[in-house]
Amino acid sequence: MRYDDNLKCLRLEGGEPPKDYLLVLMMDRLLVELYDQAGSGKGKNSSVFVAMDPNSEEPDYVVKFCNDHDKLIGSIHEKKRMRFDREIRALLKAVDYHKNAFLLNIVDHGTEKIGGYSFKYYVMEKADYDLGTFLAREKLSLQQKIVLCDGILKALMALHEIGIYHRDLKPDNIFFVGDQWKIGDLGFIAFREEDFDIDDRTEKIGPTGLLSPEATNKAFANRNNPEFEIDCIIDDKSDVFQLGKLFWYIFQGAIPTGQLIFDDFRIGDLDIFNNIIIPMLQYAKLRRPNIVQLDNNFEPIRKKFAVV
Incomplete structure (x- = not known):
């Protein structure tokens, strides 16, 4: 996945050809506002977006970002990042053991640089x-x-x-x-x-x-x-x-x-x-x-x- 900070869109690069998706916020605030609040320790643990294909050729996805980026220091922030990693690990384990039919399927995961801050994320299927x-x-x-x-x-x-x-x-x-x-x-x-x-x-x-x-x-x-x-x-x-x-x-x-x-x-x-x-x-x-x-x-x- 690659995020364009100017266009506020992301590219899911696993397909052929790669597709650009628009991000539409599902929760209560934009992820890119988070680095203005570094060190505040306030807010939800994650921000969730819908990734929409502007051409309506592909299904929508959901992208979940961990709000605690790499510049937030301390045990509280480290634990939140650890929990986010464990969430990804659990979703991948479900795939490995063929139990993913019972969980929201994970499509991609990693770390993305946005506004000078590194955010953990994963992409999953969108529920109805x-x-x-x-x-x-x-x-x-x-x-x-x-x-x-x-x-x-x-x-x-x-x-x-x-x-x-x-x-x-x-x-x-x-x-x-x-x-x-x-x-x-x-x-x-x-x-x-x-x-x-x-x-x-x-x-x-x-x-x-x-x-x-x-x-x-x-x-x-x-x-x-x-x-x-x-x-x-x-x-x-x-x-x-x-x-x-x-x-x-x-x-x-x-x-x-x-x-x-x-x-x-x-x-x-x-x-x-x-x-x-x-x-x-x-x-x-x-x-x-x-x-x-x-x-x-x-x-x-x-x-x-x-x-x-």
């Missing part, structure tokens, strides 16, 4: 819409909701099969592409095989309202008193808990909190409530299913609602 947008405008039958939950479950299962935990599941990070739901935004992922923790000790990992108990405790619990033994490890079972909250949101548009009883579950299906939702939303990890067990629990629901 995200889950939050879809649920805000569509009225779904119960069977359609089951199909939707099943598609997201399979995508998360593919991620876990290659040893990656998402840890930031929310409607904004689930995308529809073509005819399939895919997972995106891997900025908070963890790799199962790694023996070091990139997270700060009390860092909030995950979306507000959908945090697992261990993510909540990591950020807010009394961890200084040795009297208390508190699980603050955010892993595959944390994804299952977040997915349970996401399923509840899909079924009835609310975020589940407090002690849940069947009367709270307005769709009125006891099998889904007892065998899917309640096991996923257990406080203790040992009582939650892993992703394979959850998939097995889901099989009778698929048969009941004729979901293939």
Whole structure:
């Protein structure tokens, strides 16, 4: 990829012939403004653009830049660049293990010089819409909701099969592409095989309202008193808990909190409530299913609602 700072366009050079694409901002500010704020440490972790072929001959792509360029010094900026690198590494791993059908596909990646600053970036396929947008405008039958939950479950299962935990599941990070739901935004992922923790000790990992108990405790619990033994490890079972909250949101548009009883579950299906939702939303990890067990629990629901 080559970026033209004057024309505000980029060239994706992998094709024959190379194509020039116009950049259209998707987020709230231009990337090229970032180097005017060097050292401020403010703003989102990344800026996302649509790359459009002016001649409409090629599909649109999305380009995601890490906001923390090479001139921003310090452990905070270094960690953000490291997380961006890990996101790219996870996407490439999905390609290597043939799981990329369940994630937004990566097309290109590297570092680009813009205005005297080096920005990490990657290029990916463009989604049609995200889950939050879809649920805000569509009225779904119960069977359609089951199909939707099943598609997201399979995508998360593919991620876990290659040893990656998402840890930031929310409607904004689930995308529809073509005819399939895919997972995106891997900025908070963890790799199962790694023996070091990139997270700060009390860092909030995950979306507000959908945090697992261990993510909540990591950020807010009394961890200084040795009297208390508190699980603050955010892993595959944390994804299952977040997915349970996401399923509840899909079924009835609310975020589940407090002690849940069947009367709270307005769709009125006891099998889904007892065998899917309640096991996923257990406080203790040992009582939650892993992703394979959850998939097995889901099989009778698929048969009941004729979901293939």
